[in-house]
Amino acid sequence: MYKALIVDDEIYAVMGIKSGVNxxxxxxxxxxxxxxxxxxxxxxxxxxxxxxxxxxxMPKGTGIDLLEWVNQHSPATETVFLTAHADFSFMKRAIQLDSFDYLLKPIEFKLLQSTLAKALQSVQQERELHSLREQYKPYYELWVKKKTLLTEKFWNDLFTRRIVCTQSNVKSLLDEHSLPLAPDDRVLPIMLSVENWIREFSTKDEEMMEYAIRKAASELILTHESGEVIQTKQGVNIVVLYLNHDNQETSDELYQRCEAYIQSCSTYFNCKISCYIGEATTLFEVHDVCDKLMEMEYNNLHKSNQVYWLHNFRGNNAAPKLPEFATWALLIEQGKREEMEKQLLISFAELRSDHRLGASALEAFYHGFLQMIHYILQKNGLSAHKLLHENLSITNNPLPRSFQELEAWALRLTKVVFNYLHHNDSVIERLKCYIADHLYTVITREQLADFVFLNPAYLSRLFKKEVGESITDYILHERMKIAKELIINSTIPISEIAKTLGYSNFSYFSKMFKKVYQTNPQHYRRLSV
Structure with a gap:
């Protein structure tokens, strides 16, 4: 169970929130x-x-002052701010102090409850993380002290070729690092690929969890002193299984151990992980096998949470059948959006069905598609730099690592380019219709931007240029037009008119009405009689 605190200098605001939330x-x-x-x-x-x-x-100490105090004395508390004014300096400071969210008054209780529920999810996750930290703290401290052990240094140097084993030096290297191997023993490298953490971790927490999965690999994949679990300096986790005379694993046994390990990581460490099993090799060639495992992981675009064998790997170097980008460019220039999106979906269905394709195919499509976009914009005298700069959420993300991610990226960029290339008064008219249909609910700039697939900042500039006023002022004037008509032509109480238009705070409604018509709504009704 949780405890909440409502702080507001207006008693009716506190009472409203307390009674309006479940x-x-x-x-x-x-x-x-x-x-x-x-x-x-x-x-x-x-x-x-x-x-x-x-x-x-608030007088006698603002909410910002309170949050500064809370961050020092109760850092586990999540804070949701309420404000009647979209003052950027307040919001900026609230973000700097790591508040969870802020909402503009008047508050819609459904939105407030949804925001509070998300904040409580964050509180619960922090509780679970604290429990994990305490559980693995002894192991973490041990790891910090022991991470420069000679054994780890030997394998790191061997994988990166800083040292090279030869017939003449292998025995001395093994003796120097106290490894229980003979010069002719073979080893089997297994790469552990952490594909996804189900919940977000800080850098320190992620290091702790990485150590935990290496310890689990030592217990579930290795047996006694039959090998090592190493984290390379590139952050790759590798199990080195010693295949000496005392340890001769069968393929079935190793597969079962890796399967059990993957399941345990999913259950206890909230991560998706795959095991890439190499081939038995000598110390002279183990770095080559590890390089092949890295290539195998890089080219795997289709499955996760699996056990893979290097001897089954044939390479994912098949040449993809790329679409006719020139034809697609014509569809975009001619404004045939539905046909373009249809062709995109067909193309990606074909790419996903060909399991021979790997990362090289992904990159070929990505760069071909992006080159097509640049060509279209340049041909039409439009700034590719401006478009991509205004849509950083699309262009700043790393290269997609699956055909599903690439498909979503391509569809999103297509929508942005269509609107950028063909936008005219129809965009503004569609926005006005949308606003008219939603005047009785909360309307945000981000909500409007999503509706027309434009960047919020770009949309604000476009709207003001075309309409002559900001989106916020336009929405206010449209709402007040309805309020004025109801005040003049009906006997509905003004407080009910305010609620109908989404204003739960009557004084705020009155203030907004006066801003538009230079008098309060009560006086306006008396003048119209």
Whole structure:
């Protein structure tokens, strides 16, 4: 169960939030109240608060001041800010202090509850991470002290070819590093590929979990002193299985151990991992086998959480059948978006079905598609730099590592280019229609940008240029037009009109009405009688 604290200098705001949120649904057992920073600090001194809902602008200490205090005295608390003004300096400072989120008043309770639920997920994850840290702290400290052991240094130097084993020096190297191997013994490298952490970790936590999976590999894949588990200086985890006379593993036994290891990592360490099993080799050639395992992992685009054998690897170097990019360029220039997207989906279905294709095919499509985009924009006298700069979420991401990721990237970029190339008054008209249909709900700039597939900042500039006012002002004026008509032509109480238009805070509604019509709504109704 969790505990929450609501802080606002307006008592009715506190009462509204307390009654408008389903606390039981979020497993919040206690909800405390405070009306200034001093009262909030007293609550924190008496009990552990998991979730803080706080107004930013308050006398006798702002919400920012309170968050600075909370970060020092209760760092596990997540904070959601509420504010009646979109003041960038406040928001910037809130972000710097690592607040979870901030919402503009008047608050829509459904959105507030959704945001609070996400904040509590973060609290729960932090609790679980704390438990993991405590559980593996002894191992982590041991690893920090022992990570420069001679054995680890030997294998790192061997994999990177800093040392080379030869017939003349192999015995002295083994003796120098106290390795239980004879010069003619063979070893079997197994690469552990961590493909995905199911939850996000900090750098330190990820290092701890990496150590934990290496320890698990030592227990489940190795037996007693039959090998080593090494992390190379490039961050690659490799199990080195010693195949001397006392240890002769069968393929079935090794496969079963790797399967059990993958399942354990999924269950206990929340990660997806694959095992790439090499071939038995001498110390003179083990670095070549490890290089092949790295190539095998790099080219694997189709499956995860699997055991792979190097002797089954035939290479993923088949040449892909790339689409006719020139034909696609014509479809984009002619505005045939549906046909273009259809061709994209067909092409990717063919690529995914060909399991011979690897990373080289992925890169060939990626660069071919991007080159086509640059060609189209240049031909039409448009700035590719401007487009890509305004859509950093598309262009700043690393190269996609699967055909599914590449398909999503290509579809997204196609939508952006179509809107950038063909946008005209229809974009603005569609936005106006969307706004008209949603005037009774919360409308955000990001929501509008997603609707027309444009960058939010770019959309704001375009809207103001075409309409002559900002999106925010336009929405305000449209809402107040409806309010004015209802005030003049109906007997509906003004408070109900405010609620109908999404304003749960009547004083805020009155303030916005006065901003547009230079008088409050009550006076406006009296004048119209």
């Amino acid at each position: 606390w039981n649904e979020m497993q919040i057992s206690e909800v405390y109240e405070a009306y200034n920073m001093r009262g909030a600090v007293k609550v924190f001194e008496q009990t552990q608060i998991d979730l803080l809902i706080c107004d930013i602008e």
